[in-house]
Amino acid sequence: MVAVITAAMMQTGIDHMIATWLEREEYSHALLIPVISAYLLWQRRGELARLEFNGSWGGVALVVFGALLQIAGVLATVDVVQQYGLLLAIYGLVVALIGVRSAMNLWAPLLLLALMVPLPEFLLQNFSAQLQLISSQIGVWFIRLFDISVFVEGNVIDLGGYKLQVAEACDGLRYLFPLMTMGFIMAYMFKVEMWKRWLLFVSSIPVTILMNSFRIGTIGVMVEHWGHKMAEGFLHDFQGWAVFMTSAGVLLLEMMLLARIGKNRRPWREVFGLDEAEPIDSSAPPVHRAAPASFIVSTVIVSAFAAGVMLAPERAEAIPKRESFFAFPNQVESWTGKRSAMEQIFLDQLKLDDYIISDYMRGGREAVNFYVAWYDSQRAGSSAHSPRSCLPGGGWRMTEFDEVEVAGVQVAGKPLRANRVQIELGSRKQLVYYWFQQRGRVITNEYLVKWYLFLDSLTRQRTDGALVRLVTPLAIGEPVQNGDRRLVEFAGQVAPRLERYIPD
Numbered sequence: 001m002v003a004v005i006t007a008a009m010m011q012t013g014i015d016h017m018i019a020t021w022l023e024r025e026e027y028s029h030a031l032l033i034p035v036i037s038a039y040l041l042w043q044r045r046g047e048l049a050r051l052e053f054n055g056s057w058g059g060v061a062l063v064v065f066g067a068l069l070q071i072a073g074v075l076a077t078v079d080v081v082q083q084y085g086l087l088l089a090i091y092g093l094v095v096a097l098i099g100v101r102s103a104m105n106l107w108a109p110l111l112l113l114a115l116m117v118p119l120p121e122f123l124l125q126n127f128s129a130q131l132q133l134i135s136s137q138i139g140v141w142f143i144r145l146f147d148i149s150v151f152v153e154g155n156v157i158d159l160g161g162y163k164l165q166v167a168e169a170c171d172g173l174r175y176l177f178p179l180m181t182m183g184f185i186m187a188y189m190f191k192v193e194m195w196k197r198w199l200l201f202v203s204s205i206p207v208t209i210l211m212n213s214f215r216i217g218t219i220g221v222m223v224e225h226w227g228h229k230m231a232e233g234f235l236h237d238f239q240g241w242a243v244f245m246t247s248a249g250v251l252l253l254e255m256m257l258l259a260r261i262g263k264n265r266r267p268w269r270e271v272f273g274l275d276e277a278e279p280i281d282s283s284a285p286p287v288h289r290a291a292p293a294s295f296i297v298s299t300v301i302v303s304a305f306a307a308g309v310m311l312a313p314e315r316a317e318a319i320p321k322r323e324s325f326f327a328f329p330n331q332v333e334s335w336t337g338k339r340s341a342m343e344q345i346f347l348d349q350l351k352l353d354d355y356i357i358s359d360y361m362r363g364g365r366e367a368v369n370f371y372v373a374w375y376d377s378q379r380a381g382s383s384a385h386s387p388r389s390c391l392p393g394g395g396w397r398m399t400e401f402d403e404v405e406v407a408g409v410q411v412a413g414k415p416l417r418a419n420r421v422q423i424e425l426g427s428r429k430q431l432v433y434y435w436f437q438q439r440g441r442v443i444t445n446e447y448l449v450k451w452y453l454f455l456d457s458l459t460r461q462r463t464d465g466a467l468v469r470l471v472t473p474l475a476i477g478e479p480v481q482n483g484d485r486r487l488v489e490f491a492g493q494v495a496p497r498l499e500r501y502i503p504d
Helices: 002-009 011-023 025-043 045-049 057-076 079-098 100-105 107-116 121-144 173-189 194-202 204-226 233-258 293-311 344-350 387-394 446-459 480-500
Strands: 151-153 156-158 163-165 335-339 354-362 366-375 397-411 414-425 428-438 441-443 465-474
Touching: 011 025, 011 079, 025 045, 025 107, 025 173, 057 079, 057 100, 057 293, 079 100, 079 107, 079 293, 100 107, 107 173, 121 151, 121 156, 121 204, 173 194, 173 204, 173 233, 194 204, 194 233, 204 233, 366 480, 387 414, 397 428, 397 480, 414 441, 414 480, 428 446, 428 480, 441 446, 465 480
Parallel strands: none
Antiparallel strands: 151 156, 156 163, 335 354, 354 366, 366 465, 397 414, 414 428, 428 441, 428 465
16 A cells, blocks of 8 residues: 555656656666566565564655655656655655664665666766767777777777767667666675675676677677678677677676685585575464554655645746747858758757857858757756767867856856867867856856756746857967967857847
8 A cells, every 4th residue: 555655656757767668778677677676575575574563763754855855856847856756765664664674684675676767867978978988999999909990089980991980879888787787686696795796796887898898899890891781780789689698697707706715615506596485384373563653654754745746736847938049140240150950860869959050250260160059948858968078979088178257258147157178189179168058047067057957947947958169170389379269259249149049
C-alpha cells in the first residue's frame, strides 16, 4: 500500500525516468535494475522474516527531504530532482521501518537503485564530450601501431580517404553505465575484502574507456584496409556488442586475479556467487510485528504529499514573445554579415529553437563569427551547449581561459561580462568571447546557469535563454590585443540589438 502511495506521489518523475530508459541506449539496462534489486532482497527473505521493526526517526527526515525535492521538481518541472526525491523517499521509508543498522545490512539492493536514475543532461553532455576526446586520442595511438598515417582533430579521425567521427554513438557511455551496473552486482557477489570489491566496481570505468578506444582503433584499421563499410551497419553494431562482452570478461579476469591476492587466497569460484536463499520455515508460528511510530508518520507524510501532488494544478511554462533571428540585420554599423546554416545532424544534437550563425566582415580584413542559439525551453534535456565542451571536439586546444568585463557594453542595465578563450589548432589561433544571456541575466558560469534554470522554473515558470558566442581569427603574428579590440567593438554594436531576440 505504501509503495502504491509513493508511486502516486512520484508518478511524473517515474514516467519520465521510464521514458528515458526506453529512449536512451545508455540507460536501456535500467529497466532490469528494480527487478534485480527486488531479487537480491528476495534472496534474503529468511533474514527479513525475522527482522525487528526498530524504526528510526532519521528515516522520517529522509522522507520529508525526498518529498520536498519532489514538490520542488514538480513545480520546476525538473525531472531529475523528482527522481532523486523518489530515491530518498524509498530510503527514508526503509530506515523508518527497520532502523539504520538493519538498513545498512541491505546496502547493496538499496544502493543499486541509485544506478537507475539518469544523470542530468548537462552532465551527460560534458561526460560524452570528454569521453569522445579521450577515446579518439587512444584510438589514434592504436591505429598508428599498424603504421597507418592518421590525423586527429578533436573527435574526428582523418584516415585520408575517410573521416571517422567519434560521436555520441561511440563515446563509451552506452557501455559505461551498463558495465558499472554489472560491476556493482559482481562486486556484491564477490565475497572478499571490501577494498577488492570497490576496486572491481571502480575499475569498470577505465575498462570501458580502454575497450571503447580499442574498438575505435580497430574500426580505423579495418577502414584503412577494407573500406568505409567497416564503420557502418551491422558490423559497427556487432563490434559494440563484442566490446561490451569483452569488457565484462575483463572484469571477470580481474576478479580471478584479486581472489589470489592477499592473505585469504582462494579460488574465485569459492568467493563468487549468490548465497543460497534461506527458506522460510512454514511450520514456525507467525510473528506479529507492530509498525513503529516513525514508519506510520512517514506513511502519513508520503500520503499527504501524494494528495497534494495529484490535486495541484498543472503548471504551464511561460514562453516570452520575441522576434526570430531571421530578421536580424546583416548590416551592423560598419560590419557586413554573411549567413550560413548548420547541417541537420548538428541541429538534431543541439535541439535549439532558433539560431543565427553569420560571418561579419569590416574593411575586408577584420572578421567576427557571430553565433546565437536560442531555446524556448530548457527543461526536457534541451539546453545551450557550452563552448568549453564543444570547442575541443573540433580539435581546438584552449591555451587561455578567463573572464573579462567588456568595456563600455551593458546588457539588461549591467556591465557585460564574458568568458574569454584563446584557442589554437596547429598554426591557427582564434579568440572567443561567450556568455549565457538568459531571462534578464548574463551568466558566465555553466553550473550557475543550471541553478538559475531551476530557480526561474520554480518562481517564474520560464527556462528560455540563449548562448551568445563571438569568434575572431588572429593572423600569424597578430597581437592578441587586436582580437580583444575587435570583439569588444563588435559586442558593443551587436549587444543592444539582441534585446528584441533575447527577451528579459
